[in-house]
Amino acid sequence: MPRKNEPLERTCALTREVKPVSELLRFVEAPDGTVVPDIKGVLPGRGIWITATAEAVDEARKARVFARGLKSGARAEPDLAGNADALLEKAALGALSLTRKAGEIVTGFSKVEAALKRDPVAGLVEARDGAEDGKRKLAAIAAARFGSANGCPVVRLFTSAQLDLALGRSNVIHAALLEGRTSEGFLTRARRLERFRGGPDGPARQEMSSAGTQD
Numbered sequence: 001m002p003r004k005n006e007p008l009e010r011t012c013a014l015t016r017e018v019k020p021v022s023e024l025l026r027f028v029e030a031p032d033g034t035v036v037p038d039i040k041g042v043l044p045g046r047g048i049w050i051t052a053t054a055e056a057v058d059e060a061r062k063a064r065v066f067a068r069g070l071k072s073g074a075r076a077e078p079d080l081a082g083n084a085d086a087l088l089e090k091a092a093l094g095a096l097s098l099t100r101k102a103g104e105i106v107t108g109f110s111k112v113e114a115a116l117k118r119d120p121v122a123g124l125v126e127a128r129d130g131a132e133d134g135k136r137k138l139a140a141i142a143a144a145r146f147g148s149a150n151g152c153p154v155v156r157l158f159t160s161a162q163l164d165l166a167l168g169r170s171n172v173i174h175a176a177l178l179e180g181r182t183s184e185g186f187l188t189r190a191r192r193l194e195r196f197r198g199g200p201d202g203p204a205r206q207e208m209s210s211a212g213t214q215d
Contacts (some may be wrong), residue, residue: 096158
């Protein structure tokens with residue numbers, strides 16, 4: 001995210017394309033001389049922007065874009081993309097935790113099913129290691145309510161164990177996000193993480209799709 005009064009667009013140091021800041025990641029040189037991701041865009045010092053995908057970050061590392069862009073001998077370690085992924089994932093899970101504190105999420109198949117039929121649902125969160133049968137049933141209910149063209153978002157980026165920790169519950173497989181600012185904040189961060197990982201067709205098969213289409 002840009003700092004106050006900063007431009008909403010930046011140039012990717014790898015491709016030289018001008019893109020919205022939301023589609024880029026900022027990197028800076030740490031005191032130890034290594035390149036680190038600046039997920040929030042607030043770390044001090046000279047920074048460069050790279051298209052926010054793991055593929056672009058790794059390509060920039062191999063092409064020594066960081067050292068040139070930072071005008072220093074900054075070292076981009078081989079796990080730079082992995083570090084960025086971990087920070088983006090942490091930010092998304094932190095945002096998910098806030099939805100619980102704000103009362104904007106319900107968990108459990110029956111409660112999610114009921115919410116899809118009557119409540120203002122902003123999206124679904126499903127454990128990627130959960131059974132497909134339950135996912136299909138909820139997708140059908142969501143599609144019937146919201147329609148295939150404007151189906152509600154479905155986030156399948158996290159394991160059940162990760163959802164348990166974020167939501168302070170046990171065995172979380174299905175959850176429904178209720179409309180509100182914290183839910184929208186989580187969805188924004190989930191989309192960012194999904195884009196970084198290469199989308200639904202990425203190698204890890206992490207997914208954020210529409211409930212209007214079934215697996």
